[in-house]
Amino acid sequence: MSYPSPAPHEPSLGELVGEIGEDLSKLFRQELELAKVEIRQEATKAGKAAGMLGGAGVAGHMVALFVTLAVMFGLGEVMGLGWAALVVAVIWAAIAGVLFTTGRTRMKQVSPMPEQTVETLKEDARWARDLRK
Numbered sequence: 001m002s003y004p005s006p007a008p009h010e011p012s013l014g015e016l017v018g019e020i021g022e023d024l025s026k027l028f029r030q031e032l033e034l035a036k037v038e039i040r041q042e043a044t045k046a047g048k049a050a051g052m053l054g055g056a057g058v059a060g061h062m063v064a065l066f067v068t069l070a071v072m073f074g075l076g077e078v079m080g081l082g083w084a085a086l087v088v089a090v091i092w093a094a095i096a097g098v099l100f101t102t103g104r105t106r107m108k109q110v111s112p113m114p115e116q117t118v119e120t121l122k123e124d125a126r127w128a129r130d131l132r133k
Contacts, residue, residue: 027124031117038114046110053103060099064092 011019068088075084 024128031121031124034120035114035117038117042111042114046107049103049106049110052106053099056099056103060092060096064095068092 068085071088071091072081072084075087078084
């Protein structure tokens with residue numbers, strides 16, 4: 001005589017809700033960790049861009065100082081020293097404009113929001129809404 005095998009244990013509603021809660025909790029912790037990683041990456045990019053701007057400023061200052069004096073005194077042999085100083089100042093203003101524009105362009109490449117995390121959170125919210133239906 002054969003006996004039917006006992007039915008496998010089916011989880012109760014409370015167990016299912018508990019599992020969903022644990023899964024959602026784990027998902028949100030993972031999303032938070034992803035956001036932290038993305039923010040660290042963007043902060044590193046911003047730091048490098050700021051370092052380049054600072055380095056350009058220091059190097060530009062030193063070069064400007066010595067080249068300005070050399071060119072100014074060189075032009076001073078041909079024209080008045082005041083006019084020579086003005087010509088050199090205009091040249092350095094153009095160079096400063098180029099350095100500023102390049103640094104600003106690189107700074108704009110830094111993303112303030114962790115885009116991947118925002119997208120996955122939107123997907124999670126859609127999934128949770130669909131689950132309730």
